[in-house]
Amino acid sequence: MYRYRVALIDDHEIVARGFAELFSTIPEIHVAGTVATVTELLETTPHGTRIDLVILDLRLSDGSTVMSNVDRLRARGAAVLAFTGGDDAQLMRAAARAGVLGVVRKSEPAAVLLDAITRAARGETIASTDWAAALDGDPDLADAGLSPREREVLALYAAGAKAPLVASRTALSEATVIDYIRRVRSKYERVGRPANTKIDLYKRALEDGILPVPGRS
Structure with a gap:
């Protein structure tokens, strides 16, 4: 079936x-x-x-x-x-x-x-x-202005880690990690690049070079 x-x-x-x-x-x-x-x-x-x-x-x-x-x-x-x-x-x-x-x-x-x-x-x-x-080469991808810490949290979360694991790896509380993700989404929304789902966050991380494209050296 x-x-x-x-x-x-x-x-x-x-x-x-x-x-x-x-x-x-x-x-x-x-x-x-x-x-x-x-x-x-x-x-x-x-x-x-x-x-x-x-x-x-x-x-x-x-x-x-x-x-x-x-x-x-x-x-x-x-x-x-x-x-x-x-x-x-x-x-x-x-x-x-x-x-x-x-x-x-x-x-x-x-x-x-x-x-x-x-x-x-x-x-x-x-x-x-x-x-x-x-x-x-896309000139229309506006910079979301993420802080280094926000980029770190996004890299882990968008790559598949859940909030508790991200918290463990970054020495942050789970509540703080969730707040960082909320702020990341808000920043992308403000520049016209919404990231409402985890898949959207993964795309934004790829677009901004926060995560490497699989198979690309």
């Missing part, structure tokens, strides 16, 4: 066919649809039908924007993983700002795609060198 419903939005038929074939052998993933536009997916998916993850081509021929597409999909409760065949850093930055879980290249080996999409379906952030490189 499958655990996750995943859809692909890509206006290249050969890509859609390959995607469906690739995931036909993975029992935990059900391909809920392969369509050419966000509008088509939303119109053909009944309200109340769950879609856990949408793999979204960043460059669609219908003239839609990355921000609009991601916003519409997230409004329906779907997480989004960006899918790209090019090197357009501007599109990748737009995707990151819109709240995608990460960016994966169409040219990646099948095993890498399967792993990334399966983890994204579970709600994990998919960090990559492409995404990090795009964010490194």
Whole structure:
């Protein structure tokens, strides 16, 4: 029995066919649809039908924007993983700002795609060198002005440690750690980079170089 419903939005038929074939052998993933536009997916998916993850081509021929597409999909409760065949850093930055879980290249080996999409379906952030490189050059990522102590707490917490463990490693009380996290979220909110969830905090830590991107030296 499958655990996750995943859809692909890509206006290249050969890509859609390959995607469906690739995931036909993975029992935990059900391909809920392969369509050419966000509008088509939303119109053909009944309200109340769950879609856990949408793999979204960043460059669609219908003239839609990355921000609009991601916003519409997230409004329906779907997480989004960006899918790209090019090197357009501007599109990748737009995707990151819109709240995608990460960016994966169409040219990646099948095993890498399967792993990334399966983890994204579970709600994990998919960090990559492409995404990090795009964010490194993003002039719109405003500095949140975190203090060294706030950065230290964020690094531990965003990497997966719970508040009691962060407290133990930093010689702070658990209440103080929670207050630091609250302040970090507030600072990101003030500069237009909200971090309401732990996944959001992980993204901000990657964007600001507080955590290293996995696989990047």
